[in-house]
Every structure is written in C-alpha cells, then in structure tokens.
Amino acid sequence: xxxxxxxxxxxxxxxxxxxxxxxxxxxxxxxxxxxxxxxxxxxxxxxxxxxxxxxxxxxxxxxxxxxxxxxxxxxxxxxxxxxxxxxxxxxxxxxxxxxxxxxxxxxxxxxxxxxxxxxxxxxxxxxxxxxxxxxxxxxxxxxxxxxxxxxxxxxxxxxxxxxxxxxxxxxxxxxxxxxxxxxxxxxxxxxxxxxxxxxxxxxxxxxxxxxxxxxxxxxxxxxxxxxxxxxxxxxxxxxxxxxxxxxxxxxxxxxxxxxxxxxxxxxxxxxxxxxxxxxxxxxxxxxxxxxxxxxxxxxxxxxxxxxxxxxxxxxxxxxxxxxxxxxxxxxxxxxxxxxxxxxxxxxxxxxxxxxxxxxxxxxxxxxxxxxxxxxxxxxxxxxxxxxxxxxxxxxxxxxxxxxxxxxxxxxxxxxxxxxxxxxxxx
Amino acid sequence: xxxxxxxxxxxxxxxxxxxxxxxxxxxxxxxxxxxxxxxxxxxxxxxxxxxxxxxxxxxxxxxxxxxxxxxxxxxxxxxxxxxxxxxxxxxxxxxxxxxxxxxxxxxxxxxxxxxxxxxxxxxxxxxxxxxxxxxxxxxxxxxxxxxxxxxxxxxxxxxxxxxxxxxxxxxxxxxxxxxxxxxxxxxxxxxxxxxxxxxxxxxxxxxxxxxxxxxxxxxxxxxxxxxxxxxxxxxxxxxxxxxxxxxxxxxxxxxxxxxxxxxxxxxxxxxxxxxxxxxxxxxxxxxxxxxxxxxxxxxxxxxxxxxxxxxxxxxxxxxxxxxxxxxxxxxxxxxxxxxxxxxxxxxxxxxxxxxxxxxxxxxxxxxxxxxxxxxxxxxxxxxxxxxxxxxxxxxxxxxxxxxxxxxxxxxxxxxxxxxxxxxxxxxxxxxxxxxxxxxxxxxxxxxxxxxxxxxxxxxxxxxxxxxxxxxxxxxxxxxxxxxxxxxxxxxxxxx
Numbered sequence: 001x002x003x004x005x006x007x008x009x010x011x012x013x014x015x016x017x018x019x020x021x022x023x024x025x026x027x028x029x030x031x032x033x034x035x036x037x038x039x040x041x042x043x044x045x046x047x048x049x050x051x052x053x054x055x056x057x058x059x060x061x062x063x064x065x066x067x068x069x070x071x072x073x074x075x076x077x078x079x080x081x082x083x084x085x086x087x088x089x090x091x092x093x094x095x096x097x098x099x100x101x102x103x104x105x106x107x108x109x110x111x112x113x114x115x116x117x118x119x120x121x122x123x124x125x126x127x128x129x130x131x132x133x134x135x136x137x138x139x140x141x142x143x144x145x146x147x148x149x150x151x152x153x154x155x156x157x158x159x160x161x162x163x164x165x166x167x168x169x170x171x172x173x174x175x176x177x178x179x180x181x182x183x184x185x186x187x188x189x190x191x192x193x194x195x196x197x198x199x200x201x202x203x204x205x206x207x208x209x210x211x212x213x214x215x216x217x218x219x220x221x222x223x224x225x226x227x228x229x230x231x232x233x234x235x236x237x238x239x240x241x242x243x244x245x246x247x248x249x250x251x252x253x254x255x256x257x258x259x260x261x262x263x264x265x266x267x268x269x270x271x272x273x274x275x276x277x278x279x280x281x282x283x284x285x286x287x288x289x290x291x292x293x294x295x296x297x298x299x300x301x302x303x304x305x306x307x308x309x310x311x312x313x314x315x316x317x318x319x320x321x322x323x324x325x326x327x328x329x330x331x332x333x334x335x336x337x338x339x340x341x342x343x344x345x346x347x348x349x350x351x352x353x354x355x356x357x358x359x360x361x362x363x364x365x366x367x368x369x370x371x372x373x374x375x376x377x378x379x380x381x382x383x384x385x386x387x388x389x390x391x392x393x394x395x396x397x398x399x400x401x402x403x404x405x406x407x408x409x410x411x412x413x414x415x416x417x418x419x420x421x422x423x424x425x426x
Numbered sequence: 427x428x429x430x431x432x433x434x435x436x437x438x439x440x441x442x443x444x445x446x447x448x449x450x451x452x453x454x455x456x457x458x459x460x461x462x463x464x465x466x467x468x469x470x471x472x473x474x475x476x477x478x479x480x481x482x483x484x485x486x487x488x489x490x491x492x493x494x495x496x497x498x499x500x501x502x503x504x505x506x507x508x509x510x511x512x513x514x515x516x517x518x519x520x521x522x523x524x525x526x527x528x529x530x531x532x533x534x535x536x537x538x539x540x541x542x543x544x545x546x547x548x549x550x551x552x553x554x555x556x557x558x559x560x561x562x563x564x565x566x567x568x569x570x571x572x573x574x575x576x577x578x579x580x581x582x583x584x585x586x587x588x589x590x591x592x593x594x595x596x597x598x599x600x601x602x603x604x605x606x607x608x609x610x611x612x613x614x615x616x617x618x619x620x621x622x623x624x625x626x627x628x629x630x631x632x633x634x635x636x637x638x639x640x641x642x643x644x645x646x647x648x649x650x651x652x653x654x655x656x657x658x659x660x661x662x663x664x665x666x667x668x669x670x671x672x673x674x675x676x677x678x679x680x681x682x683x684x685x686x687x688x689x690x691x692x693x694x695x696x697x698x699x700x701x702x703x704x705x706x707x708x709x710x711x712x713x714x715x716x717x718x719x720x721x722x723x724x725x726x727x728x729x730x731x732x733x734x735x736x737x738x739x740x741x742x743x744x745x746x747x748x749x750x751x752x753x754x755x756x757x758x759x760x761x762x763x764x765x766x767x768x769x770x771x772x773x774x775x776x777x778x779x780x781x782x783x784x785x786x787x788x789x790x791x792x793x794x795x796x797x798x799x800x801x802x803x804x805x806x807x808x809x810x811x812x813x814x815x816x817x818x819x820x821x822x823x824x825x826x827x828x829x830x831x832x833x834x835x836x837x838x839x840x841x842x843x844x845x846x847x848x849x850x851x852x853x854x855x856x857x858x859x860x861x862x863x864x865x866x867x868x869x870x871x872x873x874x875x876x877x878x879x880x881x882x883x884x885x886x887x888x889x890x891x892x893x894x895x896x897x898x899x900x901x902x903x904x905x906x907x908x909x910x911x912x913x914x915x916x917x918x919x920x921x
Binding site for chain 2: 185190209224225226228255282291293294399404
C-alpha cells in the first residue's frame with residue numbers, strides 16, 4: 001500500500017509535468033495552427049480534418065507519433081475497460097459461471113492503475129499536436145464555443161487523467177476485495193463488491209462516455225452522436241471477450257485454471273463474444289444508418305470524410321471483418337470451444353478493433369486515405385507488451401481464480417470433481 | 427464447511443504457507459460452500475412436490491373462477507366494447523374526432539401504439555433472452571408474460587391502422603401491406619411505418635408460435651386431467667398428441683431453443699424499428715442515434731413494469747406465493763432498476779448532445795420539453811421512469827409486493843408519458859413559430875386509450891381462465907426433484 005502511494009506521488013508529478021509540457025507547446029502550436037488554418041480549406045478547417053496537417057497533406061513528425069500512439073492507447077484502454085465491465089457484470093448478475101474467470105478480468109483491469117495512467121502521459125504531452133480543437137479560438141468556432149466549459153485545456157488536463165485514475169482505483173478495489181476473500185472467505189467482500197458494482201456501473205457508463213469523447217471523438221469536435229459512447233463500449237467488450245477466451249484457455253492448459261475451467265466457461269465466453277459481435281454491429285449500423293438517412297451536413301461530414309480514398313475500403317473491412325466474418329464463423333455452437341478456430345478468431349478481433357480505432361482516429365491526420373507508418377505497429381506492440389507484462393505480473397501475484405467465491409461451487413460442480421487422493425495429469 | 431475451506435486455502439497457498447506459489451495446482455480441488463447468508467433461495471418454496479405444482483397451476487383453470495373474476499371481466503369487456511365503438515365512430519366520422527391537428531399530426535394514436543408495443547417486449551425477452559442466458563427464475567413468470575406480449579401487440583396493432591384515417595386503404599388494397607392494387611399504389615418501402623408492419627407482424631407471429639410451443643406439454647397435462655369431453659377434445663386438439671415421450675421432449679427442446687434464437691433478434695429489432703419511426707426524420711428531438719437501444723431498453727422497462735402489475739395481484743389472488751416468490755419479484759425489480767437507469771442514461775445523453783452539438787433547434791427542442799408548455803409531462807416521465815425505480819435499491823422496498831406494485835404502476839404511467847413527450851413536444855413547436863400549437867386530447871382520444879386496457883384485460887382474464895398461467899413443466903424443471911444430482915433429487919432411491 002505504501003509503495004502504491006509513493007508511485008502515486010511520482011505519477012502526479014509526471015502528470016503535472018506532462019500537462020505543463022502540453023500547455024507550453026500549445027502556444028507554439030497555436031501560432032503554427034494559425035498559419036496552417038490560413039491555407040487549409042474552409043471545409044477542412046470547419047471539421048477539423050486538416051487542422052494539423054501540413055501543406056503537403058501529411059502530419060508533422062510529432063503529430064504522426066501522437067496519432068499512432070493514441071490509436072494504440074485507445075485499443076489498450078478498450079481491453080482494460082472491457083475487463084472492468086466483465087467484473088461489474090459478474091457482481092451485478094450474481095453470476096456463477098463467470099466466477100472462475102473473474103480473476104483474469106480483475107487482473108486485466110488492474111493495469112489501468114498506474115500503467116494506463118503512465119501511458120497517458122505522452123498523449124497529454126502531445127495534446128496540442130493531436131487535438132485540433134485545442135488550437136482553435138472558441139470565439140471563431142460556434143461548435144467549440146458552445147461546449148467550451150468542457151472543452152478547454154484545463155478541463156482536458158484535469159478530467160482525462162482523473163477519469164483514468166478513477167477507473168484504475170475502482171479496478172484495484174475490486175481486485176483487493178476479491179483477494180481478501182481468498183483468505184477468509186467472508187461474505188462481506190462479495191457484498192461490498194456488489195454494492196460497488198451497482199453504484200459504480202452508473203459512473204462507469206457516464207465516465208467511459210466522457211472519456212472516449214475527450215480522447216477520440218473530440219478529434220473532430222463538431223461531430224456529435226448520442227450513440228458514440230455505446231459504440232466504443234460495444235467494441236471494447238467484444239475485443240476483451242476474445243482476449244479473455246484465449247487467456248483463460250492458456251491458463252487452463254498451463255495448469256493454474258485447469259481444475260476450475262470447464263467447457264461451460266469456454267463456451268459461455270464464446271457465446272458472449274458472439275452476442276457482442278451482433279451488439280456492436282447493431283450499434284454501429286444504427287449510428288451509421290440514422291446519420292446517413294437524415295443526411296444533415298453537421299453529422300454526415302464524419303462519415304463522408306471516412307469514405308475518401310482508401311478509407312472507404314477500411315470502412316468495408318470493418319463492415320465485413322467486424323461483423324460478417326465473426327458472425328458467420330461463430331454461429332456454430334461447437335466452434336466456440338474449438339481453439340483451432342477461436343484463437344485465430346481472437347487475433348482477428350484484435351486486428352479488427354485496431355482497424356476500428358484507426359478508422360476513428362487516422363482520417364484526421366490522413367484525410368485522403370489510410371496511411372500506415374512504422375509508428376503504428378511499434379506503439380501498438382510496445383503498449384500491448386508492457387501491459388501484458390504487468391498483467392502477467394499481477395496475475396502471478398495472487399491465486400489464479402477467486403478461491404472462496406461463494407459462487408465457485410456452482411461453477412465447478414458442472415464438471416466432474418476429481419476424487420480425494422486423485423493425482424493431476426497434464 | 428470450515429474444514430474444506432481451510433484445506434482449499436492451504437492447498438492454494440493463499441492462506442499463509444509461503445513455500446507454496448498461488449498458482450500451484452492442488453492435487454484435489456476442494457471448494458467451500460457459500461456462506462449461509464449468500465446461499466440462493468429456492469425457486470419453488472417449501473420443497474413442494476411435482477404433484478402440488480400441477481394441482482396449483484392447472485387447478486386455476488379447472489375450478490370455477492373466484493367471485494372477483496366475473497365483475498372484473500365484465501368491466502374489462504365493457505372497456506373493450508367502448509374502444510371498438512369509438513374506433514367505429516372514428517372510421518365513420520374521420521380522424522377529426524381526435525384532438526390531433528397540425529403541427530402535432532401524431533399524438534395519442536402513435537403514443538398508444540409505442541406504449542403497447544413496449545409492453546409487448548417483456549414476454550419474449552423473458553422467454554427467449556433469459557432462456558438463452560440460463561436464468562432459471564424466468565420459468566414462473568414467462569407464460570403469463572408471453573401471453574401479455576400477444577395481447578399488448580394486439581392492442582398496439584389497432585392504433586397505426588386506425589390513425590391512417592381511411593383504414594380500408596391501409597388494409598386492402600393497401601399502402602401498408604405489400605399488395606399491388608388496381609390503382610398501382612405500392613407501399614412506400616422507404617417509410618418506417620411500413621417497416622413497422624413487417625417488424626410487428628413478424629414479432630407477433632413468432633411470439634405466438636413460441637408461446638404455443640411452450641404450451642404444448644401443459645395442454646397435454648390439462649387434457650389428461652380433463653373431466654368433460656369438450657375439455658378433453660379442446661385441449662387434446664391443441665396438445666398435438668403429446669405423450670411426453672423422450673422423442674417428443676427431444677423435439678420440443680430443439681424447437682424451443684430455435685424459437686428462442688429467432689425471437690432474441692426480434693426483441694431488439696421490433697422496438698429499434700419503432701424508434702426509426704422518429705429517428706430517421708430531421709425533427710429536433712427525434713433524430714438521435716441512440717434511439718434504437720434506448721427504445722429497446724425502455725420497452726423492456728415498461729414490459730417488466732406491466733408483468734409486475736399483473737403478476738403481483740395474480741399471485742395473491744390465486745395463492746401462488748410458493749411459485750412466484752419474493753425472489754422473483756425482487757429480481758424483476760432489479761431489472762426495472764437496470765433498464766430504468768439505461769433509459770435515464772439515454773435521457774441524459776440526449777440532453778448532453780443537444781448542448782454539445784451546438785444546434786440551436788435541437789437544444790430548443792429539449793429545453794422546450796423540460797420547461798415548455800408540456801413541462802408537466804416531461805417531469806412526470808422523469809419522476810416515474812428515472813426516479814421511482816431507485817426505490818428498489820432498498821431490499822425492504824423491493825420485497826414488499828404492495829410497494830412494488832405501486833411503483834410498477836408508476837413505471838407504466840412514466841413510459842406512456844415518455845412516448846407522449848417524444849412525440850408531442852417535438853411536434854407542437856416546429857421550425858415556424860407562427861404555426862406552433864398546443865395539443866389537447868379529445869374525449870375520443872382518452873376513452874379509446876382507456877378502452878384498449880379493456881381489450882388487454884379481457885384477453886388476459888380469458889387466458890388465466892382457460893390456460894395454465896404458469897408453465898407447469900418448466901417450473902418442475904427447476905425444482906430440486908428434477909435434478910438427479912441434487913441431494914433432494916427425484917432420482918434418489920428410485921434406481
């Protein structure tokens with residue numbers, strides 16, 4: 001606990017430094033933006049598409065790094081928030097099937113603090129390069145002017161770290177209570193977790209919406225959609241379920257979860273993955289269809305921009321890759337328990353979610369088409385590796401499943417419990 | 427219990443033995459029993475026998491109806507007659523007998539339609555979605571909820587048809603049904619009103635078949651218990667020769683699963699398409715991308731509200747406390763709390779985006795909702811839908827049937843107001859201030875809506891009179907006796 005607070009102090013210091021750095025570069029950026037805006041097309045400027053793009057049509061070095069980093073960050077944030085949602089779900093539903101897999105989700109979400117907060121620092125440092133709205137005078141932009149209470153540099157620098165910090169603290173609280181129950185088996189930990197889940201889910205819903213508005217949607221601050229928070233949430237949980245499926249199977253085969261994970265858990269995770277495949281498609285279709293059908297320029301520009309050049313094909317890739325392919329593959333019941341199909345499917349889900357994040361972010365610096373740089377895989381692989389390392393470290397530090405969860409008995413008696421004295425075979 | 431718990435802890439090294447790594451696999455898995463305070467309550471109380479369950483449920487439609495049934499039935503049938511009379515008056519005279527007019531050309535008619543369609547969501551949700559999620563508690567309430575779905579869809583179907591004015595054109599040769607006619611008038615396939623026709627009729631058909639398939643084993647039970655030839659013939663005809671053989675059960679289970687799979691997307695699609703009636707437009711307050719899931723959540727919310735409104739009195743009047751237990755009521759309250767909160771999120775999101783988007787028209791529409799002439803409707807909606815479910819944070823309140831019943835009425839009221847607020851407050855002040863108006867319902871509006879409850883209740887009362895209101899075979903399936911591995915399992919001692 002002591003080291004946690006020591007880390008916390010260091011982290012706050014780093015946040016302050018990053019914020020100041022971002023602020024300081026903001027002045028330079030504003031001057032740069034003034035020049036850029038003068039040559040940018042009126043339409044492009046109005047929608048923030050060309051705001052940080054050089055005259056040649058490409059972002060500068062730091063901006064490119066910022067956007068590549070942000071894409072990787074939003075991908076990883078999805079996994080953490082999806083895992084946190086699975087923990088919420090378990091407690092809210094008083095579920096039994098998910099008891100043996102809950103610790104995996106708890107440990108995945110626990111990397112939110114401090115690691116996702118630490119990884120936020122470069123975004124704060126490069127904020128002026130990444131977010132065009134930070135360089136726009138609200139007096140010259142109606143859509144920014146109306147929301148300047150929320151969209152200003154102070155609010156951004158305070159609220160975004162606060163949101164990530166609060167998610168991390170919630171995840172740590174769940175994990176701490178869960179591990180405490182391993183020791184004494186007391187009902188109080190379950191009761192406290194249920195209360196936190198019931199109250200926290202409200203905060204989770206609103207804060208995740210605000211978080212993805214700030215970090216991703218605000219790249220084109222003129223765009224508005226009431227569905228956007230749900231859209232990010234649906235994709236996040238989808239990717240997380242695929243990830244948890246693979247992780248759980250890995251640890252079942254490797255031993256730690258071998259006695260508590262049965263076909264039931266594997267299948268149920270697969271079924272939920274399938275359900276969220278449909279849910280994501282439903283949400284994204286609804287958003288697209290309603291915007292397309294109404295054809296109001298204030299909204300359609302967002303999708304029109306994503307039909308330019310090769311972005312159109314990225315859109316089609318999401319349509320088929322995020323929905324039709326997994327939908328058709330997962331329809332069969334047996335597939336959901338077949339690692340030969342599900343492991344590649346999970347890798348596909350990662351790829352598709354990354355493409356989805358790219359589709360949201362990258363048309364801002366590259367409005368004319370998809371442009372993959374060296375930085376994209378580098379940041380993605382680096383961030384996933386760092387977080388994966390800390391996840392494994394967390395996971396090994398405690399029991400691999402909630403040893404004395406009150407619903408564990410229900411979960412494990414669905415398969416044969418070895419007789420006393422039986423030896424374990426691997 | 428303490429012994430096994432201690433062993434488990436020691437085996438996993440979480441209790442204190444430093445030499446063991448938490449990830450060492452113990453030779454024997456020992457899992458502690460849950461603490462008594464967290465043990466799940468039984469779904470059928472007092473360890474009732476299978477015979478008792480049959481008698482308690484089948485007995486309702488075999489014995490003469492209690493004294494209250496006839497007055498309530500006559501009152502409901504009177505309401506139904508009133509509604510059909512007013513519909514006849516409307517058709518004979520024209521839609522001018524309603525209070526709607528420009529700019530509010532939709533008002534109580536479509537409000538009532540969406541209200542009833544929403545009510546019709548809980549049945550299939552309980553039957554299909556909760557079935558797929560293996561929520562065993564659904565078995566005590568699914569039958570009545572499914573029946574309620576069908577009756578609500580019947581009520582809903584009336585309003586969009588009669589609101590067209592010349593209903594004979596709507597039906598045949600019609601602009602609602604895809605039947606080409608002599609005047610070459612084809613349906614407008616780009617209109618969401620037409621999508622409604624497909625969505626609602628598909629939903630109604632699949633819900634009816636799903637309900638009927640579930641009824642077959644129970645109809646056979648009633649057939650086998652029948653004491654008169656007419657009853658035996660009637661139930662026997664619809665029981666389709668069910669004998670309860672292994673093969674029958676196998677086919678039944680497969681059919682049930684397929685219907686559950688088919689119904690689940692329908693639950694989502696119907697109200698999503700109903701939401702498109704509004705969201706595809708460019709009307710401030712209507713065009714918002716969250717409408718589809720928001721409408722679905724609202725429909726589940728209102729459907730569960732109505733299930734509670736009907737089942738709490740039914741439970742008391744037919745003494746079904748051991749089958750529809752306090753746990754069932756409590757769980758439904760939690761569903762209300764969850765879906766009411768989702769609806770609350772959507773209300774908040776609409777307001778937030780109206781502000782965030784910077785469109786003055788959108789922002790005005792929402793300010794007008796909350797503080798304009800219909801402020802009373804808006805705040806009634808907020809009070810009933812967003813605030814009232816939060817009483818269910820208290821276990822004491824959600825286990826008090828009377829209190830729950832009162833809140834369920836508020837939910838019904840609130841969800842009607844939600845549709846009224848969406849429709850009327852967005853329409854009554856359009857882009858041209860000179861054409862602004864204030865909608866007031868006529869007496870025909872009011873009594874047609876009141877009469878629709880008569881139709882709904884008449885059908886429901888007939889349902890509990892002639893059909894098993896609770897799924898007998900499904901409730902038996904969740905008793906300990908049905909599980910051969912349970913300490914109280916029926917297979918014990920019978921081998």
